[in-house]
Amino acid sequence: MGSSIKWLLALGVGVAAGWALRSLSDTPEGAGVKLLEIGIKTKNRFSSWAALERERLEDMLAEAQSNIAGEAATADAAAGPTSRGRNAKTARREGGQGKTGKNNVTSFNS
DSSP: OHHHHHHHHHHHHHHHHHHHHHHTSSSHHHHHHHHHHHHHHHHHHHHHHHHHHHHHHHHHHHHHHHHHHHHHHHHHHHHHHHHHHHHHHHHHHHHTTOSSOOOOOOOOOO
16 A cells, blocks of 8 residues: 555655646657756756856865975075085095995986
């Protein structure tokens, strides 16, 4: 008995939905046009929402890259140019004193 009630309820909902759809227009073609119109409006709304979210994501990505670049610049400024120079000089001095007696040359590209 429970399944027959569900079937009748589904039939009633279908008839009500069909009647509501039919009342939106004068002809069956008009109902199809109305459905297409609703679909196109929904697509346009979704497209504008997606474009807005894409722009927001790009802004967040640019801000993150900017923060990383700022942190790297701060770290380089804290290290200072003299400390890098000292490290290079120390490496050159120590490079010639290896076990093999060969002159090891270290190159720094920073």
